[in-house]
Amino acid sequence: MDVKSILNGSSEWPDYMDYLPNMDLIRENIMLRVLASVESLEFDRYTPDDVRRALGARECTVYDFAALLSQAAVPFLEEVAQRARKETRARFGNSVTLFTPLYIANYCVNQCVYCGFNRSNRIKRARLESDELEREMRAIAASGLEEILILTGESPRMSNVAYISNACAIARKYFRVVGVEVYPMNIREYTALHSCGVDFVTVFQETYNMQRYGELHPGGRKRIFPYRFHAQERALMGGVRGVGFAVLLGLSDFRADAFATGLHALMIQKKYPHAEISFSCPRLRPIPGGSFTVSRDVSEAELFQVMCAYRIFMPSANITISSRESARFRDNVVGIAATKISAGVDVGVGRHAKNVAKGEEQFEIDDGRSVSEICEMLASRGLQPVMSEYIYV
């Protein structure tokens, strides 16, 4: 089968573990080590004593991390939160960084069954052209934000690397910090983005359960699990400063997925000690026109447990709290585990400036508060809003 028919969405797809011909191959055993660790994990074996030991230990080991994520830690959630807050305060003090995501295009060749941008979803598709990007970004910058996260769907025709690079170069004119959350790329493509001002790359693995991954991604380049897995490493090889990790909680066993996410991040951190690590913690949300149902909803308490476990396991990592969550939940987790919060969020394409609204949203958000409202909330909780803690060199 040729690459063209694959990209055009042929019904005949390769196995999700096989690289496509034009994908950079990383001969590295991080993936096998993470997957083997997850496979050997037996959450049922963790006891309250394991959780107590994890909470008392000065350094959180991989086993401690698993204990903190396990069912056995549920009755200890208060103690887990106390420890998480201590770590957060030691590393970040009372600083909380603000940013906003900007969706610049929602064309997509992928078929992720849980996503609003799925190619077979009949939604309004659009992409922002240069003049529209300028207007959107000017409108966002006027709110005082200094950090932007650029997002797209995956479309070689409508949102190729040149298109994204151009958008990022425009973003650099208005913002000090530019990150991307786009499809995985090859090393030289990350280098190209970096030269346009991008220093942070986030890639959601969605789930680390390979079989489930295969079921959820029946087509599109995204189907290739290992290419996605190694994206952070390629981005670092391409020269970016920081990389973000996440699973979409609820696609598979969320405890195992969170464990794999932490382990993946740890191994990257060990191999690239200069890399700044961050975690996102999205739960599945309803999508426009979608009927996908999860095997089991992840509760707020479970999400909170995951965030605290990430914090204790990797104290220096940034943790972002999504606008998918309620204002009440977000207000309470900043300062305990989360250190980054989005503000003034609109996940549709082109809706920050007047007269630009073009495309539909990827998912529904819960907290649409403005930048100044988020700043007020943080100040009222004794927290310091930070617009940027970064310098492009």
Next chain:
Amino acid sequence: MKTLNNRLVLGEHEFTSRFILGSGKYSLNLIKAAVENAGAQMITLALRRANPGGEENILDFIPQGVTLLPNTSGARTAEEAVKIARFSRELGCGDFVKIEVIRDTKYLFPDNYETVRATEILASEGFVVMPYMQPDLNVARDLASAGAACVMPLAAPIGSNRGLQAREFIKILIDEIDLPVIVDAGIGCPSQACEAMEMGAAAVMANTAIATAGDIPLMAEAFKNAIEAGRSAYLAGLGRVLENGASASSPLTGFLSAAD
């Protein structure tokens, strides 16, 4: 008399305060009170936090008359540190620079090799260079030859509040290096700052211990008092400490007089 000119000298600048205050990790509106209570004449500033003309710009909250000590946090190489220092000068933050070159995001350990390289370049450009370093005698000597105005060894991993873990090595720097030795990073409470000063440190820099205290201005004041107490004790000369209890009742040299 040591007490007649009890000043901290950095390059051509003199300070009466020996407490360098950090400005990170706490609310911007508390900086002024912290500086005042600390009696600090110098405050560090992460250039990457500066947001000139923008919202929540830390520069707007630093009181007039305090010397800025911009740091190069965010730099992973000497070249990046040099870039950030030059940017700081362009921004009007003065000629002081605290070099931080860190390529380890877990422990935030300074990279001594890159720090020496950055010091050479920036000292030659007329900066008052204050390098943050791991206490290593050879590196401290290299920094002195490269034109550093002081050396700033870490006491413990930054932000850890674990105190003078590197006591022995810092003491060696104090004994051997003819530059002010400013203990930076890891000091967790006033008593540890006092101990560093008693040992002969020229000054102490602290941030997290104050930023994460319940009452920030009050803790700043506590540090000020501890640092002054430690300095006075150093100048006074610490009393003799008997390491192994009282002196032996039968002196080991008693046999010498028996021969008379």
